[in-house]
Amino acid sequence: xxxxxxxxxxxxxxxxxxxxxxxxxxxxxxxxxxxxxxxxxxxxxxxxxxxxxxxxxxxxxxxxxxxxxxxxxxxxxxxxxxxxxxxxxxxxxxxxxxxxxxxxxxxxxxxxxxxxxxxxxxxxxxxxxxxxxxxxxxxxxxxxxxxxxxxxxxxxxxxxxxxxxxxxxxxxxxxxxxxxxxxxx
Amino acid sequence: xxxxxxxxxxxxxxxxxxxxxxxxxxxxxxxxxxxxxxxxxxxxxxxxxxxxxxxxxxxxxxxxxxxxxxxxxxxxxxxxxxxxxxxxxxxxxxxxxxxxxxxxxxxxxxxxxxxxxxxxxxxxxxxxxxxxxxxxxxxxxxxxxxxxxxxxxxxxxxxxxxxxxxxxxxxxxxxxxxxxxxxxx
Numbered sequence: 447x448x449x450x451x452x453x454x455x456x457x458x459x460x461x462x463x464x465x466x467x468x469x470x471x472x473x474x475x476x477x478x479x480x481x482x483x484x485x486x487x488x489x490x491x492x493x494x495x496x497x498x499x500x501x502x503x504x505x506x507x508x509x510x511x512x513x514x515x516x517x518x519x520x521x522x523x524x525x526x527x528x529x530x531x532x533x534x535x536x537x538x539x540x541x542x543x544x545x546x547x548x549x550x551x552x553x554x555x556x557x558x559x560x561x562x563x564x565x566x567x568x569x570x571x572x573x574x575x576x577x578x579x580x581x582x583x584x585x586x587x588x589x590x591x592x593x594x595x596x597x598x599x600x601x602x603x604x605x606x607x608x609x610x611x612x613x614x615x616x617x618x619x620x621x622x623x624x625x626x627x628x629x630x631x
Numbered sequence: 632x633x634x635x636x637x638x639x640x641x642x643x644x645x646x647x648x649x650x651x652x653x654x655x656x657x658x659x660x661x662x663x664x665x666x667x668x669x670x671x672x673x674x675x676x677x678x679x680x681x682x683x684x685x686x687x688x689x690x691x692x693x694x695x696x697x698x699x700x701x702x703x704x705x706x707x708x709x710x711x712x713x714x715x716x717x718x719x720x721x722x723x724x725x726x727x728x729x730x731x732x733x734x735x736x737x738x739x740x741x742x743x744x745x746x747x748x749x750x751x752x753x754x755x756x757x758x759x760x761x762x763x764x765x766x767x768x769x770x771x772x773x774x775x776x777x778x779x780x781x782x783x784x785x786x787x788x789x790x791x792x793x794x795x796x797x798x799x800x801x802x803x804x805x806x807x808x809x810x811x812x813x814x815x816x
Contacts, residue, residue, distance in 0.1 A: 467653070489673055532811065578764065582761075583676055601799065614803070617800045618799070619797055619799055622796055625714065
């Protein structure tokens with residue numbers, strides 16, 4: 447599997463990667479165990495601090511690990527990983543070691559214990575910022591404390607879930623910069 | 632501008648359209664006024680009831696109208712509307728009537744007062760479900776009470792914001808249905 451060379455990236459700019467709505471892999475660690483799950487329900491919430499919110503259903507093996515450790519890494523895969531991403535989302539860390547099963551190489555994060563996934567284009571180290579909606583909606587609000595992003599490609603071919611086993615792959619780019627107010631860019 | 636013929640669509644299935652992360656137009660109405668804004672920070676939160684969360688920054692003219700009326704319509708445009716969508720996001724309803732300015736035809740919603748935008752592929756009528764995080768994060772949790780979706784195209788060419796005035800257009804589709812557990816489809 448490809449191993450991206452990632453570089454430090456400003457946490458206030460991660461919307462460039464998350465706002466288009468890619469499927470992500472969430473890695474976690476708790477008491478010597480680690481796990482990874484596939485997730486698609488997330489949104490950017492603020493630039494500074496760099497906040498994002500996501501739903502992690504309580505039925506997932508990762509849920510308690512993430513809730514207790516109060517941290518995770520959000521990793522963005524490209525289309526080459528689509529099958530692996532789907533397989534990761536269709537098995538449980540309660541039964542297998544997904545890192546071994548899928549041959550996922552990892553790198554230590556710098557601020558937290560959960561691992562960065564080398565085969566992903568971008569990895570964001572997250573600390574729990576607000577748990578107010580965890581009990582009611584399984585909704586976690588994270589602060590991205592460190593971002594690692596591959597230098598190339600600049601525009602990753604992310605995958606976007608459409609339900610029913612179907613994905614959309616990120617397509618062509620268009621720039622409408624000329625129509626933006628300077629302060630909105 | 633194109634006028635889509637929309638049909639009733641099950642509210643529990645709207646993730647098929649929203650989860651890929653498209654830029655949307657949010658229309659609102661309050662005390663005889665109406666407005667429309669461009670928005671990209673949203674996520675699906677639950678199937679049943681059909682919940683979605685989104686950030687609407689307090690600086691927007693729409694913010695008070697939406698907060699007070701406790702309702703809005705989330706409309707999904709296709710790439711043909713990209714310029715209009717950008718222009719809508721770079722002016723204020725405090726200064727102009729955006730519906731007149733951009734020639735936006737509308738249709739009355741069935742459950743709420745905010746209008747459906749005819750030039751959009753899909754329109755979701757939303758009622759405020761939970762305002763717990765509005766003050767702290769400008770984060771609104773909506774229940775979609777009625778969904779209107781064009782019969783064609785089945786896979787709209789949505790636009791996805793990447794910051795800096797650049798968008799990604801929804802690309803090719805891939806199906807990995809064979810790798811899914813039946814209960815996850």
